[in-house]
Amino acid sequence: KKSGSCKKLYIAGCLPRYIENITTGSKQEKEYKSVLLNIDGIIDSVKIYGCFAPKIKATHPWLSYVKISEGCNNNCAYCLIPKLRGGLKLRATMDIIKEIEILSKKNVKEIIFVAQDTTLHKDLTRILKKTAKIRNIRWIRIMYAHPKHISKKLISLMANERKILKYIDLPLQHCNDKILKLMNRGYCKSDIERIVNLLREKIPEIVIRTTFIVGFPGETEKDFDELKTFVKSMKFDRVGVFPFSRENGTKAYNMKGQIQEKVKNDRLKKLMRLQERISYVKNKALMGKTLDVIVEKIVDADKTFKKRMTYNFIGRSYRDAPDIDGFVYAYSFNISKIKLGDIVKVRVNGCSTHDLYGVMIDSRRKTG
Ligand code: SF4
Known part of the structure; x- marks a missing residue:
């Protein structure tokens, strides 16, 4: 906000209530005073919402x-x-x-x-x-x-x-x-x-x-x-x-x-x-196995991992919750046929600690 790129700043969720509960004179009070001085408002989002409540979708569409x-x-x-x-x-x-x-x-x-x-x-x-x-x-x-x-x-x-x-x-x-x-x-x-x-x-x-x-x-x-x-x-x-x-x-x-x-x-x-x-x-242990993968990113040009694994799309399998787990980096010989959000089959042929690498198999069996 100081740099001018953020026009309005609101806080929501637990933070406003946390600030409300801070004891006067405490270390946290000083710390959060500057937050309160710089915000434009508080959104009370701590409540049960109904199915028709307006929401801004902050995730992938799928x-x-x-x-x-x-x-x-x-x-x-x-x-x-x-x-x-x-x-x-x-x-x-x-x-x-x-x-x-x-x-x-x-x-x-x-x-x-x-x-x-x-x-x-x-x-x-x-x-x-x-x-x-x-x-x-x-x-x-x-x-x-x-x-x-x-x-x-x-x-x-x-x-x-x-x-x-x-x-x-x-x-x-x-x-x-x-x-x-x-x-x-x-x-x-x-x-x-x-x-x-x-x-x-x-x-x-x-x-x-x-x-x-x-x-x-x-x-x-x-x-x-x-x-x-x-x-x-x-x-x-x-x-x-x-x-x-x-x-x-x-x-x-x-x-x-x-x-x-x-x-x-x-x-x-x-x-x-x-x-x-x-x-x-x-x-x-997953090498050689086939997993369903939801396609989350299609890369413009083929990319290579550790000079061995080439991939042209990135997705997640059932093993990966968004934002906290890993990804599946995979190669498709038919990349023009797949869309973001498709669920495709990938055979695993490589791995690192958190991610898997593989090749999409049998495009006719694309299930998305
Ligand atoms: S179960 Fe409830 S009280 Fe326990 S950590 Fe989670 S939110 Fe907090």
């Missing part, structure tokens, strides 16, 4: 995030969201379905269900079944499933409904029972093992994405070693690691045993390095 609830009742010790966004408010099932029908008429193919905790919606399986019946919708993805609320009914539906992607985002945050209790997550290590084993038994091709917090107050070297051993043995497909962030107003803010930033960052790096090796081995 995918859409659909929010099924607002707020959260879980009260994790490190999280401000229940304070900022309030308790759980469910969106009506038929309103959600109406929104998806409208989106499907605008050529949206991939629906990504989001909420603070999607598995808290009591009608989740019905919403999924109804969405799967909408003709143009091809891929259904579930994000933010809480390990405490994931049900056998949901797992069985995921296993049997072709349109529900065999992908789940399951934030675990830690594996050590003492830390999980301090975090108020409502489950223990053996619960996690049971859920992950069940998911893998019922859905062998399942991709599990998870997140961990390192440096939570009270996390000793021994607890962190336990987390490393756990990550090594569970072999998750995708892992995000975050250093514990001490948010004023949360229970964890005043907990004893706060960890130095340097230690948190060291632990983060160690865990990420460990996961990188696992991700690479997992990607390597």
Whole structure:
């Protein structure tokens, strides 16, 4: 805004409420005072919206995030969201379905269900079944499933409904029972093992994405070693690691045993390095396999990766949620015939830690 290129600046989401809650005289007050002085207004977007509410689509035209609830009742010790966004408010099932029908008429193919905790919606399986019946919708993805609320009914539906992607985002945050209790997550290590084993038994091709917090107050070297051993043995497909962030107003803010930033960052790096090796081995195991890929970018001229892999389009498979996971870089001998948003078949013939490389096969079987 200072440079003049931004004419108006508004803030929305959690931030305005966070600022409202800042204690007078605190360090944060000074920090955010300058934000407040420079903005033109606040948009209160923390509410349940209806299917006809005007929205600006900020994603590719072929995918859409659909929010099924607002707020959260879980009260994790490190999280401000229940304070900022309030308790759980469910969106009506038929309103959600109406929104998806409208989106499907605008050529949206991939629906990504989001909420603070999607598995808290009591009608989740019905919403999924109804969405799967909408003709143009091809891929259904579930994000933010809480390990405490994931049900056998949901797992069985995921296993049997072709349109529900065999992908789940399951934030675990830690594996050590003492830390999980301090975090108020409502489950223990053996619960996690049971859920992950069940998911893998019922859905062998399942991709599990998870997140961990390192440096939570009270996390000793021994607890962190336990987390490393756990990550090594569970072999998750995708892992995000975050250093514990001490948010004023949360229970964890005043907990004893706060960890130095340097230690948190060291632990983060160690865990990420460990996961990188696992991700690479997992990607390597996909060589020779054929995956459906949604085309997201067609490159003007053939490009080469590491002087070996030539590609002329980029997409995502069921293994890749937008913005957080990897890509599939692929080559098509019929590039002029494919369009953005098509779902095509790609045979994997190369990989890096996060991405796959391949060749589009049999253009007559293009399914988009
Ligand atoms: S489930 Fe997520 S949103 Fe809800 S309190 Fe825990 S971390 Fe916050």
